[in-house]
Amino acid sequence: MLAAVALSLAVVSGAALTLTDLGVANSTTGFESTVATSAAGNATLDTSDGVTVVVLGDAEHDRDVERAVVEALRANLVEADVAADLRSAYDGPVLVVVPTEWALGWTPVSGEATAAWRVVYVQSGDLTQFGESTAGAGDFTTERLVERLSSGDVDTVALDGRTNFVVTGEFALTDATSGLLSLPYYDRHVVEAAAGATVDALLGV
Numbered sequence: 001m002l003a004a005v006a007l008s009l010a011v012v013s014g015a016a017l018t019l020t021d022l023g024v025a026n027s028t029t030g031f032e033s034t035v036a037t038s039a040a041g042n043a044t045l046d047t048s049d050g051v052t053v054v055v056l057g058d059a060e061h062d063r064d065v066e067r068a069v070v071e072a073l074r075a076n077l078v079e080a081d082v083a084a085d086l087r088s089a090y091d092g093p094v095l096v097v098v099p100t101e102w103a104l105g106w107t108p109v110s111g112e113a114t115a116a117w118r119v120v121y122v123q124s125g126d127l128t129q130f131g132e133s134t135a136g137a138g139d140f141t142t143e144r145l146v147e148r149l150s151s152g153d154v155d156t157v158a159l160d161g162r163t164n165f166v167v168t169g170e171f172a173l174t175d176a177t178s179g180l181l182s183l184p185y186y187d188r189h190v191v192e193a194a195a196g197a198t199v200d201a202l203l204g205v
Contacts, residue, residue, distance in 0.1 A: 025111075025179025025186075029193050032172040035119075035201050040164035045205055046123060049092040050079030056086065056098045061191065065099060065117075068195035076203055090125035097198060101172075104190060111177040111186040115194055116170070121202055123165035167205055171197055 051073055055066040066082050073080035083090065101116040173194055177186060 025177050025181045025189075027175060027177040027189060029173065029175045031197050033169060033197065033201055035167065035169040035205060037205050038166045038168075043123070043164040045165065045167075045203070047073075047078045047093060047203075050081070051121075052083045052090045052092065052094045052125065053080055054083045054086050054094060054096045056096065059099070059102070061102050061187070062099055064187065064191045065097060065195060068191045069095070069097060069198055072192075072195045072199040076199060078203075086127070088127055090127075092125050093121065093123045094125050094127065095198075095202065096120045096122075096127075104186065106181075106183050106186050108182070109178065109180060111175065111181060111189075113173065113175040113186075113190045115173040115190060117194065117198070119167070119169040119171065119198055119202070121167040122163060124163045126163050167202060169198075169201055171201070173197065 053066055053069050053073070055062045055069070070080040070082055083094070086096070096119065098118045099115070100118060101114060103114050105112045171194070173190070175190055175193065177189065181189075
């Protein structure tokens, strides 16, 4: 009887750790990033009109990252909203995030993660100006931007009167966490760490 009760408690506890966001843990999180800006004239970062956030991808963690980036921007007093899809133009600045690696290992007493993502911030909200800087060498379509983002080929940015400030970046995260932690807790920890690093880098340029 006692063995059956103990087994039942173990099953309930295991289920709770996969469903409930709880944890008492210590984390060591490391980041590597390369961030570059392109500016025309004296243009500088200006988020006073808010930022539209787009995370490219259909995985569940992509939507989590999307929400976390919006929350991190709002925590820094920047108005932010999520776009339903990637368009050629927006009413204001747009921040596009492309997760390229997302690997989490979890047990109830430890977690390990590696993640990588690319970022492009376009201040005018006009995404059509990405392409070759030589006139006629490439088309400036949204599809071309997505292609360049996916391959990491966003070094060349064509600036004009509409698109006068652009930030591009590549990020990598490693994390090791130990303690008592549920799977939702660890997922949230990694997502918020990635979102925080993205927003800190953007606002720090």
